[in-house]
Amino acid sequence: MNIPTSFTCKFTLDKAHFNECYSQSNTVEHSANAYFKAGVLMLFGLIILLFTPVNAYAAWFVIALGILEALAIYYSQPWWVLRQMLSRASGSEVTLTIDEQGVLSESFYHNGRILWSDICEIQNTDLGFVLHFTAGKSTSKSYVSKGCLSSSAQEYILKKMNN
Numbered sequence: 001m002n003i004p005t006s007f008t009c010k011f012t013l014d015k016a017h018f019n020e021c022y023s024q025s026n027t028v029e030h031s032a033n034a035y036f037k038a039g040v041l042m043l044f045g046l047i048i049l050l051f052t053p054v055n056a057y058a059a060w061f062v063i064a065l066g067i068l069e070a071l072a073i074y075y076s077q078p079w080w081v082l083r084q085m086l087s088r089a090s091g092s093e094v095t096l097t098i099d100e101q102g103v104l105s106e107s108f109y110h111n112g113r114i115l116w117s118d119i120c121e122i123q124n125t126d127l128g129f130v131l132h133f134t135a136g137k138s139t140s141k142s143y144v145s146k147g148c149l150s151s152s153a154q155e156y157i158l159k160k161m162n163n
Contacts, residue, residue: 007153041066
């Protein structure tokens with residue numbers, strides 16, 4: 001007879017959690033290729049400014065777009081964390097339940113379940129798990145921190161990852 005498997009934990013959506021979430025599921029890289037578009041915009045703006053009779057305001061606008069693009073890449077984590085901290089869900093307590101159906105997260109502002117059948121990949125990171133799942137026609141990802149999970153819950157997710 002199979003005993004139902006269920007793991008429950010609670011955590012707070014605070015700055016530390018958001019920083020961990022971003023750092024573990026981040027796909028933005030800070031290489032020269034990431035800044036290529038910003039560099040092209042700034043160079044194009046300088047060419048317009050120096051070598052064409054176009055209004056200087058247009059050239060400075062393109063240069064400013066390039067600078068803004070570079071800043072958006074460089075400060076992507078603090079900007080993302082700030083947006084999360086300004087959301088109404090910030091500071092709320094989340095109850096996370098992992099069972100045979102999937103991963104259920106419940107809070108005052110959001111209740112959602114990710115079914116195991118919808119999960120296409122589980123990425124094991126140093127501090128948690130990134131669940132890649134299909135939501136309708138698109139693919140999304142969700143982060144589950146190991147900090148609030150028991151060792152048996154972590155083993156259960158690893159077992160699901162290997163299936």
